[in-house]
Amino acid sequence: MQKNHVIAGVVIAGGLAMSGCATGGAPVKEAPKIAQSPADQLSGEIKVWSWDVAAKALQRMAPEFEKAHPGVKVEVVDIGYDNAYDKITVGLKSGSGLPDVITLEDTQIPGYAENFPGGLVDLTGVAGKYKADFDPAKWAAASSGKGLVALPWDSAPVGLFYRRDHFKQAGVDPESIVTWDDAVKAGEKIKKITGKRLFVSDLTKPDAFTMLLQQLGQGYFKDGKVAVNTPEAVRALTLLKTLKDKDLLQNEKGWDGRVTATKQGKAAAQPTAAWWSGTLTGEMAELSGKFGVIPLPAFDAAGSRTSANGGSALAITSQTKNQNTAWAFVEWLLANKDSQVSMMKNEALFPAYLPALSDPLFDEPQAYFGEQAINRLFADQVRKIPPVELTGDDTQVQEVLKKAVSSVLLNGEDPKTALDGAASRIATATKRPLAQ
Amino acid sequence: MRRTLVWLVATVGAVISVVPFYWMVVASTHDSGELFASPPPFLPGAELLANIANLEKTIHFSRVMITSVWTAIVYTALSALVSAMCGYGLAKYRFRGRGLLLGVVLATMMIPFQVLLVPLFQMMASVGWVDTYQAIIVPFLANSFGIFLMRQAFIDFPDELLESGRLDGAGDLRIFYRIVLPCVRPQLGALVIFTFMGQWNAFIWPLLMLNSEERFTVPVALNHLIGLSRVDYSGLMLGAFLATLPLALIFLLFQRQFVSGLLGGAVKG
Incomplete structure (x- = not known):
């Protein structure tokens, strides 16, 4: 679960900035090293x-x-x-x-x-x-x-959780979904037959965008340069816009909205991390047997089929x-x-320790997931999670992206234009150069 | 007609203010998962006892309540005494720099607490008070709002009474406890309610100071029910509901003083 610490962060940061002058606290510049x-x-x-x-x-x-x-x-x-x-x-x-x-x-x-x-x-x-x-x-x-x-x-390897009953009703074979294009087509079919949208997303937050961007192997920065308007970033946001334009995104506010909508069965799938299974079994035990998991649909046929969300x-x-x-x-x-x-x-x-993933524990079928061994599926994805560059400015970037993402998804702005605008704002705020 | 309108507005207002409280009570009697159902449950469920047991198991709620109650009482008693004494001094003693001192006290009210967090934390750490009860009690004993409130309460107190007390041979402390203090009971009652509520609901400072689970206060402990991939809403609601009970008790006990304390200044010239 990705929670925002923005308010607390601002409050504390404000306090820090001011007290910094008073205490003059100069931390050691070099991290202490240790020996075995x-x-x-x-x-x-x-x-x-x-x-x-x-x-x-x-x-x-x-x-x-x-x-x-x-x-x-x-x-x-x-x-x-x-x-x-x-x-x-x-x-x-x-x-x-x-x-x-x-x-x-x-x-x-x-x-x-x-x-x-x-x-x-x-x-x-x-x-x-x-x-x-x-x-x-x-x-x-x-x-x-x-x-x-x-x-x-x-680790928090991402996969696509889906509702077996919705897919079956619509006659869609989940295993046939390999790319996001497949997923969009399947989503349209499911929407038409069952009335369920493809997945739940908070359209005012950049979380889904960030997850898709990592799937494409990129963070907000590339070699320290602002990279939120690279072709990869535009591609990630365009996918979300396509889903939105085809009315396949169930817009729900925040964490509680997502849990409620999932419990009510408003969406047929959810791209999220392995820990979501804990939320499912904990908050909606009555849906036992209705969920299954497939790897995340890829952008290109041979592309990465996972991302990370948490950990x-x-x-x-x-x-x-x-x-x-x-x-x-x-x-x-x-x-x-x-x-x-x-x-x-x-x-x-x-x-996250790879040798542990070979343990037979991961092969155990899970009753809640229709006897599927979902942990094996996730375990196989762990080593394939695309590493991305994270920085201390990421929280600031998320604030800017909130506006860009919601203007694209809610007001229909062009992804490239919105991300270009966000990139230049981020460059100014973080004093970093643009990657493109 | 007009009467109906008043009734209508009052009813709507009452519903708006009661519904969240009602939901808190209802939610504390359901399993956390049930709260996500739609429509949400409107009637109390059967999980109250299970939720109480669970709250006791996860955050030792009874211990937490006891800690909160006694720290709030100790803080309130000491802080009210300090406020009353300082307020009395600033109102009734003439000395050099009295105005300046009052100004300094008032100025501390205007510094946002967030600015004080880190320096205060460093002070506590350097005297070794991190994770102690005194750290959540002592730093705020001189409460500027309380001092100001009490100063205002004492300022109209007739000097003649103090002088006659002195003539009869009473010392400063005796005058303060026997003559002055009983006269400001309304304001003192109001101050007690304010400070108790403030300490009872205090969150960020106890959160930063207390590190051992056996010393947690109610708000800090309830915060633990918000997890990464699950939030124990029924536990939160139950805890919040139980936490309002001592406040309600304090309010009932000091209510008469409180109301006359608030109105006390209304008609004075």
């Missing part, structure tokens, strides 16, 4: 901040780590998701009050890495050897600063007094097949 230490030398107590099911996973796993490392104590605090970043921002800004390890969503990592250089420990030295073992898109997100500032935890990582703060133990815990938890599989099994946290 032998397991038998570990000791002391570490604190970890997390939220939601991630916190539950940590609370369950911590005692196992303690058992394997006598003398070590791991305290996990569930700080709640909704305002977690307020706490983390204030902690980084004031240089105090943070625990040893914090959870960060991928989209937040670049902002913290850029705005607080030295606030998070550079893990390159100890974690570099794992590079090939992790979801490449997530590795890229975690190393968007000068070094690797977080170790990837869970987190663990970072070690430089306020820690126990770096070695903190790293040992993070490494044991994330770069470890057993613990990653265990967290998939119990908390449905989809491993």
Whole structure:
């Protein structure tokens, strides 16, 4: 779920800007680096901040780590998701009050890495050897600063959830959908026969656009240059406009709107990440057996069939007094097949650690999804998620894109024109050059 | 005719203000998933006990309530005392820089709290108060609004009474507690309601300060029910509903003073 921290962000940022002058807080410019230490030398107590099911996973796993490392104590605090970043921002800004390890969503990592250089420990030295073992898109997100500032935890591979009953009624074989052109044609047919639109989208938000752009292998920036009006970006937005023009998008406001519309069966499909299955089974158990999943339709026949939407990582703060133990815990938890599989099994946290994905757990058929082994489908997509460039300016870009996307989808503006306008506004605001 | 119109407007107004509260009560008796149904449920469901048990299990709601109640009471009592004393001093003692001091107190009201967040956080961290109860109580004891309110309450208090108290040999503290304070009960009642509500609903500062789950206050704990891919709306609604009960109690207890406190200044010249 992508929530906006804009209001809180503005408030806090305003406070930071002003207090910056008063305190003159100059953080260390170079991130502290750490070295691996032998397991038998570990000791002391570490604190970890997390939220939601991630916190539950940590609370369950911590005692196992303690058992394997006598003398070590791991305290996990569930700080709640909704305002977690307020706490983390204030902690980084004031240089105090943070625990040893914090959870960060991928989209937040670049902002913290850029705005607080030295606030998070550079893990390159100890974690570099794992590079090939992790979801490449997530590795890229975690190393968007000068070094690797977080170790990837869970992946959010995107697929197309669909309603078996709606597709059947319309006589559309979901497996026949390979490209977005197929999906548009199938959508028209389903709309005509069942009256259901293709999927739910908030037309005032750039989320769907961002997801499609990543599918095309691009973020908002390319080599640091503004790239929201590249041919790829225009293509992504044009697809959404086509869907809208053919009346295939069910416009619903925000998260609650999407959940409500899905529960009511207003749409026949939903392109979203693997974690959506948790929302489905949790909020609409009565629809058991009605959903299935196919890979995301591609833009070109041989193109990427997935994207990413969400996912987190663990970072070690430089306020820690126990770096070695903190790293040992993070490494044991994330770069470890057993613990990653265990967290998939119990908390449905989809491993970004590739060796874990070969576990038979992923092949288990799921009753809710009509006995389909959806986790195998997602697991096969994880390593194919296109890595994109994330930056600390992304939140600002999203604000500008909101206007561009809604003017195209709601007022029928031309995608290229709208994105050109957005690009020049972003270039001015971020003082970055245009890629095109 | 006119009467009907008044009734109509009043009824519409009442419905508009009661419906959200009614929905809060109804939602707290349903399973979270049921709330997304359409049309949403209008009548109370059967899940109240299950929701209470769940709230207790997920965020230890009883412990959270106890923490909130006692921290709010301690804060309110101390803060009301500080406000009354400062207000009295600024109203009744003549000393150099009194006007300036009052100006400074008022000026602090005009600084947005967001600006103070980081410096205040650093202060708390450097005295080692992060994750302690005193961190959510002490920094706001000198509440500028309260000081100003009490100063206004004391300013019309007749000096002759103070002088006669002094002539009878009463000390400053005795005069304050025995003569002055009982006379401003209405304003004090209003202040108690305001400060209690402020502390009860305080969110961002307790959120930043408290790190251990066993110290959370109600707003901070309820915040935990908003997850990444699921929001426990029935838990949120139930928690919010239960959290209004102590406020209602405080309001009933101090209501008489509160109303006369608000009107107290209305007819004074």
